[in-house]
Amino acid sequence: MGGLSKRATFLQDDWPPNLRVDAGNLFFDNNVIRYPQRLPQARITAQAIVEAYNQMGYDAVCVAGRDLAGGSAFLLELADRAHFPLLSANLVDNRGELLFPASVSLKRAGLRISLIGLTGEPGLGDAAPEELAILPWQEVLPALIQEIKPSSDLIILLSNLPPQTNRVIAEQHQDIHLLLQSGSTNHNMAPLLLNNTLISQVGHEGKYVGHLRLNWTASQKWQSSDNELLNLQKEYDRLDWLVSRVKKRGGPQIVYRDDEEKQAAFAEQQARHQKLAEKIKEAAGRSSVPQATFSHQFHPLQSSLADDPRINALLKDARQQANQLRRTRGLNNHLQEYSGSSSCRSCHEQIHQAWARTRHAAAYQTLTTRDQNNNQRCVYCHVTGLNQANAHLAAGLGDTLKAVGCEACHGPAAQHAAAPAEAPLPGLPSASLCLTCHSPEHDDSFNFDIDRAKVHPTTP
Template identity: 40%
Template sequence: MGGLPKKAQQLEELRKGKKAVLALDSGALLFKEEKIPPDQQQQLTTTAQGIVSAYNRMSFAAVGVARQDLAAGLAFLLSLQQKSDFPWLSANLVSRSQAKPYFKPHLVLRKGGIRIGVIGLTGPGPDAILPQKDNAVILPWDDVLPKEIAVLKGQTDMLVLLSNLPAPINRKIAETHPEIQLIVQAGTGSGNLVPERVNNTLITQVEQQGKSIGILEVRWNRHSRKWEDPGAKNLLLDKKNELDRLGWQINRYRKHGDPKLAFKGQAEVLAAYEELLAQRERLDQELCRLTKEENSRNAQGAQFSSFSHHFEAMRKELPDNPAVRAIVNATTSEVNRIGKNAAKARIADSSGENQKGSSGNYAGSTACTGCHAPQFAKWRGTQHAMAYDTLEAKGQQFNVQCLPCHITGPAAQTGQEMLALAHDLRQVGCESCHGPARAHTLQPAVAKAGRPTMDTCLRCHSGEHDDRFVFAEALSRLRCGAD
């Protein structure tokens, strides 16, 4: 929920500066996965309720029903629908016995003098997410979508599809149904997807869990209902954004002084820096070419519709919306309270196994001090060594959604085990980078410690948590000196 206060403030600022702002979400809003671990059910459903309260304050026009939103069960989502000030949309999630939709299949909105039809489609998958007792089924999209388009014909100037379908299916829809001018997909991949035109349909995606907001500015001609070819214009914007990102990464290296001196003897880091410089040079040349093309473009095509776009990451320096911040604080406080009670119950349960927390093959960082005292001392000065402390400072040390990136060995832990973890594993310790080390402490020459890879770091330093992570720079800064 961390990005919601900033997302809310961004929307508020947009509405101040624009005459018509339509806030839509394609779903995968409430949960990351399609299945919830039983011991995390209460915390995750509490978080979902807080998300809906925040979206109510943000005045969203509609949210699509994705399979991930059904992770706590259809009954739970139907109960949340009663608390939602916005409609949940799904044309193909229907009653098995009566074939009637459980949610609104579509709605028609008017913004800026344009009538906009919005349809929702839920993605297919294993039936386990909808047990027999739910009396529900997800119908094939091609059984439902043509009927929805026919119903909306003549009622709208523009059609938008909120889709939880796989990306190849969305492309097929764009190829066969030019009546749909925009597909916003969700829950089928990670990251932001720059709008791509397929036939007469734009397909785009914003990364999940409120980490970014996608802004699509549309200048729509309701008579032609056709997009102009963006040509060099949008490509030029993409390349400028890419150049900005490269500049930021290059400056990260230069913070240490001349990289050739600062990273002398670190061939891997210097090679990564030189590659960034080469990429920037190639981009500079391409930008010159694209700028010439843009300047020479013929100013025709006014009969067509056009768009521009950008993605706003919810960076820490952005201001928070006070009302949504209050909702997030109250929700996370309740989530932490639930976790604290669960931890107390586990420790107090005399029949439970491994009351101090399951450590599996993990030895704990203090076990490293005998042979690696200098490396241990360096680690103690890093933010990794204080990762659990930051949760305690925020009163979130019992939040199982946050814990995996603030402790050692999360892959082997269930939610309950994380809550009662041994004290020496309550931080991002040596074994977070080098792997479980109990065997290494017993036979150092036989069981060698592993080396961190980029994948090791990206388990937590991913786009949703750290959108400016540079592996080579981080490795050079945190390198403990171990062989």
Template identity: 20%
Template sequence: MKLFTTYIVILLQAILFPAIINASEQSLTIIYTGAMEGELEPCGCSPGTDFGGVARFAGYIKENKETLSPYVLIDAGNFSAKDTPQGRLKTETMLKSFKVMNYDVVALMGREESLPEQFLLPLIERYKIPAISDSSSYGSALHLKRGDFELNITVDPGDYQEGMLNILLTDRPLSEVRLLEGWDIVILSSGEILEEPVRTGGGIILSGYPKGKRLGVLTVKRDIREKRVVYQHTWQRLGRDVKDDPDVRKIIEEYNTSVGRLSSSSITTLTEGPYVGISRCAECHQPYMDSWVKTGHARALSSLSQKGKQRDPECLSCHTVGFGKEGGFVNIEATPDLANVQCEACHGPGRAHLQDYSRPMSPITKDTCMKCHTPQNSPDFNYRKYLERIKH
């Protein structure tokens, strides 16, 4: 589970000297996220990409509370989703989960600033989010005491505080941030991947892993006698072996229910479209039907149900026939005949062929599969091997 542990030793600067020295070695863990972009959890399409998710973050922190303490939990910003009805639900759910996890600081960056204030501001208040931002509605810095450390966590590159551990949160790119001097720790939410911390003159630069696929864990060890600071950085890659925190899980389930309501309310009329559904194909192609039933394609919707996602538009496009297209899948009540990845998901709409079966179906190429078997959703996809497994 642990990987990429990096050690960086920096000679202690005057600024890191605390006013009162309690012990010769002092330690603090900084747990950070950034650029989550509304990704509450991974889709779970493949074990190869099934990493991250707020319920696992919370589960990991709870499970390891003792070894992590004292710790601060920071989001460097750009946590929100797009400004769509579903995106807004995600953003609100993200904030709720921050609340449950007790984030110490949440920075508001470009994505948050592009949302209407009358949407975001009430949520920040309702969930009592310790937000910092450049805009006048919030403070730009928070001062905290954690363990033996006095922390200045800020979004303002001009707000350096003598005698404190200074942490700057920004969504500017690494190329610009490298030029800033004097900061102990800078955490980016630019979406850049820094496999290892970047060392600057007197400190280090980190970057929140895009879409929360990994949790950043930085341990700061200050040795007063040896006059040095040791930074130990680890990416926690939270896969299927990490247990969800039940409280955050509950919030995600509420989100799933709200998404379901959202999509059922957007249904207007059902048109008789180009798709006919598998039972019609079976009338003449029963042997093909028999072999299809044995493939994963026939279970694609129940895979979603098992995760409470059977009404999530972001999942249905690949787990049904023609979702979002004219006459395609809407939901299981309205269009039960178009559930799962049926014949027409590969062969194309069949109504014309039904009227005159000498009319050919769409040709199938690798691209037909790649619409759904993307590198993200199906990292092991190999056309030849996968074709073999669905042969009929």
């Protein structure tokens, strides 16, 4: 799920006037900070991301702490390539000057919108690069809000600060109407209204797109401060998603064909959806000064969504460039402890044959068909003997290790293969080992007790 080419397809729909923003941590993952050997490949990817965001028409991106992993010079180079501003109101160089614009103002849907960026710490205990400093938000934000307030109908803060800090900001500054955060959680966070600030965040790795439909008014106040209305709105959003999904797929007669009970249930949901819309409208009309309302959805970028050919082409180009960097040969001692699954075959013929029919045996192949076999973010889960730290050694793997083989679960077996009786294998793997790769993000239906049998289909 996810991916830039699917996001581009999604954003091409016939949307009303809209704004496209990213709250940061766009270019690098935590592993680039942990394992700097991944940086050259990650830089190529970052350049491709900027080009993809240009094509998707993004309006602004916040500079987050993790975006500094490639160094300030590289980030400035990315900013030059971008058709959108990279924002940070608190990232300064050693002369105390801002590296990027603090805010940007633009007009959309008749609204004068101001966007502000705030950078947080890079994380993992690392400080910002030496030549940079991240100023406390209290030093910059209040004055900036006063400056932009007279010329803004709607103020949006893109914040990479911790969630507790964002809550303090929301409590102290009711002129910030929307706060979109990054770096706080891996999961989607539905909009939360605090004071007069709506706070939200999308889960990581670009699997979803957050979508807010705003009916902003001159009052510059959110209406949904009472819980009852907020609950109505939440129920409406859920049904709205369901109804539009069924309609998109051809209507209830097609989606629920041969199931009258589900068709009847859908008709009820559709009626409730319409009733809720009227209720919300009525509640909005009761106020003497019309107040702002919103509705919200997280759109999953499912694999069934078509890929955008332009974005696909530029990602392919980036992969090819990254492949030029992959010539990191020279296996380390760690990999010499592995013998490869073929050496297990002579003694464990039946087990090997059964394994050869599993998806583990074809795990590397799934990467090569997608030209992802040199992607250091992916490859260590599709081969034997690599992990996050040494994924850059993938190019040096022998063919017999290019699969999730015996030693991926049972541990390195070169000594065992040489002298089976003298060097027994440690035994069966634990669930925690499997979860290294079968994590909820990558395999949300993984069940250790059930799925381990799939690795040895002929064995009990």
